Amino acid sequence: METDSVRVESSLWIGNKRYRAFLSGWYFSWTEIDERNREKKTISVPVSEVIGVKEGRVEIQPQKKVEDTDLDFTLFYVKRNSKGKGIRVPWSLGRTQFCCPSRGVRDQWITQLRTALKTHSPSRPHRLLVFINPFGGKKRGKQIFHSLVAPLFELAGISSHVVVTERANQARDYILKKDLTGFDGVICVGGDGMFSELLHGVIGRTQQEAGVSEHDPTVMLQPCDLHIGIIPAGSTDCVCFTTMGINDPVTSTLHIIIGDSQPLDVCSVHYQSTLVRYFVSMVGYGFYGDVLAESERHRWMGPLRYDYSGCMVYLCNRSYPGQVQSALSKERLFPHFNSSSSLYSANVSQYSSELEGEWVTIEGRFKCISLTCMSSSCPRSPKGLSPSAHLADGTADLILVREANPLGFLTYLHRHTNTQDQFDLPFVEVYRVKAVRFSLPPGEGEEEEEEEEEEEEDVLEDPEKLCCSNIAGHSQQHLAERKERGNVAMSRVKRPGFVCGPCCTKPRSVSVWNCDGEILPHTEISCRVHGQLVRLFARGIEDSTKP
Numbered sequence: 001m002e003t004d005s006v007r008v009e010s011s012l013w014i015g016n017k018r019y020r021a022f023l024s025g026w027y028f029s030w031t032e033i034d035e036r037n038r039e040k041k042t043i044s045v046p047v048s049e050v051i052g053v054k055e056g057r058v059e060i061q062p063q064k065k066v067e068d069t070d071l072d073f074t075l076f077y078v079k080r081n082s083k084g085k086g087i088r089v090p091w092s093l094g095r096t097q098f099c100c101p102s103r104g105v106r107d108q109w110i111t112q113l114r115t116a117l118k119t120h121s122p123s124r125p126h127r128l129l130v131f132i133n134p135f136g137g138k139k140r141g142k143q144i145f146h147s148l149v150a151p152l153f154e155l156a157g158i159s160s161h162v163v164v165t166e167r168a169n170q171a172r173d174y175i176l177k178k179d180l181t182g183f184d185g186v187i188c189v190g191g192d193g194m195f196s197e198l199l200h201g202v203i204g205r206t207q208q209e210a211g212v213s214e215h216d217p218t219v220m221l222q223p224c225d226l227h228i229g230i231i232p233a234g235s236t237d238c239v240c241f242t243t244m245g246i247n248d249p250v251t252s253t254l255h256i257i258i259g260d261s262q263p264l265d266v267c268s269v270h271y272q273s274t275l276v277r278y279f280v281s282m283v284g285y286g287f288y289g290d291v292l293a294e295s296e297r298h299r300w301m302g303p304l305r306y307d308y309s310g311c312m313v314y315l316c317n318r319s320y321p322g323q324v325q326s327a328l329s330k331e332r333l334f335p336h337f338n339s340s341s342s343l344y345s346a347n348v349s350q351y352s353s354e355l356e357g358e359w360v361t362i363e364g365r366f367k368c369i370s371l372t373c374m375s376s377s378c379p380r381s382p383k384g385l386s387p388s389a390h391l392a393d394g395t396a397d398l399i400l401v402r403e404a405n406p407l408g409f410l411t412y413l414h415r416h417t418n419t420q421d422q423f424d425l426p427f428v429e430v431y432r433v434k435a436v437r438f439s440l441p442p443g444e445g446e447e448e449e450e451e452e453e454e455e456e457e458d459v460l461e462d463p464e465k466l467c468c469s470n471i472a473g474h475s476q477q478h479l480a481e482r483k484e485r486g487n488v489a490m491s492r493v494k495r496p497g498f499v500c501g502p503c504c505t506k507p508r509s510v511s512v513w514n515c516d517g518e519i520l521p522h523t524e525i526s527c528r529v530h531g532q533l534v535r536l537f538a539r540g541i542e543d544s545t546k547p
């Protein structure tokens with residue numbers, strides 16, 4: 001065996017074939033040598049993608065098997081599969097078993113490979129805090145973790161402390177309050193809701209430690225050091241799909257093990273001087289808010305409720321008045337920006353602001369308004385809400401869909417599922433922004449607020465007076481909540497009933513905001529993008545055409 005500072009080389013056998021193996025700088029390669037000493041196929045594995053090196057003949061999947069032999073060692077590494085269900089190829093665990101001419105050579109290979117691994121992968125996690133939501137998606141969180149994730153962590157020498165959640169927000173509270181010394185990252189096994197819990201926990205804790213007030217909408221938030229990992233086990237897993245290009249627990253686990261790090265922009269939502277929420281995926285008004293509100297009332301339908309609610313809300317053909325003020329990023333014009341909906345058209349006025357960049361005000365009636373920090377893709381919409389949105393450039397894409405005829409709006413919605421440009425429509429405008437404020441135009445919504453208050457008084461007397469029969473079914477509980485928590489909580493519960501579609505006899509001119517699948521309790525909100533606030537164990541979307 002030849003060894004120098006950059007290169008280790010020797011003959012090894014895989015089965016009955018002879019190979020010349022090299023460990024050289026960043027790569028471990030082995031080339032098949034035929035009987036005439038000619039070189040044939042070479043396989044190369046970056047050292048940074050080696051998952052583990054074990055003595056003997058070892059198998060991890062489908063079941064762990066170890067045969068302790070003197071001459072063999074087994075190499076585990078990231079293998080890119082040829083096809084998968086995402087917009088990039090899935091990763092799996094590659095395994096090759098080498099036989100050495102002597103035990104000394106075998107031990108030397110193992111030592112050299114492990115040393116190279118430490119040198120070339122300094123950012124790998126050693127200890128992780130894992131939260132499993134046993135009720136997310138198809139309720140397979142525990143099974144996914146124990147059968148697919150835990151064996152890979154063990155192989156890579158990662159220890160994990162596992163918390164199976166017993167209630168919503170347990171993971172967030174744990175991160176905010178418990179001692180996290182020694183953990184290199186927090187992992188959720190669940191869907192977007194679980195990711196959001198970790199996001200709020202990690203950001204909140206970092207700001208607490210830095211003495212930064214999250215409620216101040218103008219404050220510069222402290223970037224978070226603790227990495228977040230997502231093992232998809234929810235029903236949509238949009239954040240995972242957008243940051244990985246695929247929803248696959250093994251691919252996610254391998255990214256975590258090799259310590260990939262992807263910065264991510266986060267948007268804060270404030271109501272006056274109160275932080276309402278953070279999001280990375282989407283906040284949407286109008287159609288998106290109405291669909292969520294409607295679907296909340298049909299939870300019993302399971303995932304089908306989104307299709308059902310989408311149809312019902314579409315049939316209502318509603319649009320809402322609004323005033324959107326946005327701080328444009330320097331990269332103001334969106335690549336797909338439609339020239340027919342000019343930025344400086346009559347209904348756009350400019351004014352300066354405290355935020356860098358220029359502010360514009362846009363007023364009108366909208367079918368929907370959405371703001372997204374990422375493309376927000378999912379298997380149903382592989383290109384997502386805003387196909388060219390970046391993960392970490394400090395901007396978000398504001399998409400305004402103005403009042404349109406039902407067929408036009410259907411075209412817009414349908415284009416999310418195919419390759420046609422959803423922005424190339426005369427009633428769609430897109431802006432790349434750093435901050436957004438939404439308000440109701442003067443006079444709009446006030447009448448409703450008053451009506452709403454009167455109605456709530458009536459309802460207190462007689463719950464059956466609620467405009468929507470579905471809500472009435474739950475009204476006693478809602479009334480109790482209102483008494484306990486005040487108007488905000490009541491309107492949070494009640495508003496979905498106001499936009500519920502055909503069953504509701506009182507159409508309203510105010511929608512609700514859908515923030516990453518949660519209904520926000522306020523209409524007039526301000527949003528601000530915080531560039532690269534958190535880091536994920538991910539690599540963004542890899543080009544699947546590369547080997």
Ligand SMILES: Nc1ncnc2c1ncn2[C@@H]1O[C@H](COP(=O)(O)OP(=O)(O)OP(=O)(O)O)[C@@H](O)[C@H]1O
Nearest residue numbers: 136137165166167190191192193194234235236237
């Ligand atoms: N033990 C628990 N009991 C009840 N709710 C929980 C529990 N653990 C977590 N939650 C909450 O359940 C909500 C949904 O969970 P999760 O996001 O994992 O699954 P999902 O809704 O199926 O997936 P997706 O959000 O991708 O559609 C989260 O908002 C989380 O706060």
